[in-house]
Amino acid sequence: MLKLTYTENSFYLERLAGSLEEWVTTRVLLALRAGSTLHVEASTASFLLSADLPQLADLEKAVRQQQVEGISLSICDVEYVEVSLKGTWMTSNPEGEEGVFVVSLSERTEFFLCKLWQESQAYVSATQD
Numbered sequence: 001m002l003k004l005t006y007t008e009n010s011f012y013l014e015r016l017a018g019s020l021e022e023w024v025t026t027r028v029l030l031a032l033r034a035g036s037t038l039h040v041e042a043s044t045a046s047f048l049l050s051a052d053l054p055q056l057a058d059l060e061k062a063v064r065q066q067q068v069e070g071i072s073l074s075i076c077d078v079e080y081v082e083v084s085l086k087g088t089w090m091t092s093n094p095e096g097e098e099g100v101f102v103v104s105l106s107e108r109t110e111f112f113l114c115k116l117w118q119e120s121q122a123y124v125s126a127t128q129d
Helices: 020-034 058-066 108-127
Strands: 001-007 011-014 039-050 071-075 080-089 099-103
Touching: 001 039, 001 080, 001 108, 011 108, 020 080, 020 099, 039 099, 039 108, 058 108, 071 108
Parallel strands: none
Antiparallel strands: 001 011, 001 099, 039 080, 071 080, 080 099
């Protein structure tokens, strides 16, 4: 399972063990016990990867060959490729842009996306220094 955390001015992607259903159930129970509001809905989330990552072509090929459902890749410009995922959005404020998005893909695809995102972050950090 991949967990994408969107905050006011950042984004973080991580890979978690366990099933999506168990994680969502635990999160809903936590909100109920804490007496907090939690909105859960099927949704789509996107993030950017640097277009010049060497292994990006491998991801594109894997998505095409395996016909992975719930993921699509789009070229934004010469610098970035947008990855769009279909999954579950959870937030305390349905009008806001902060929350958590979770999605379950094949283990290989999750691992690969996480690795590419980490490499993209390292690349962006290196070019900004």
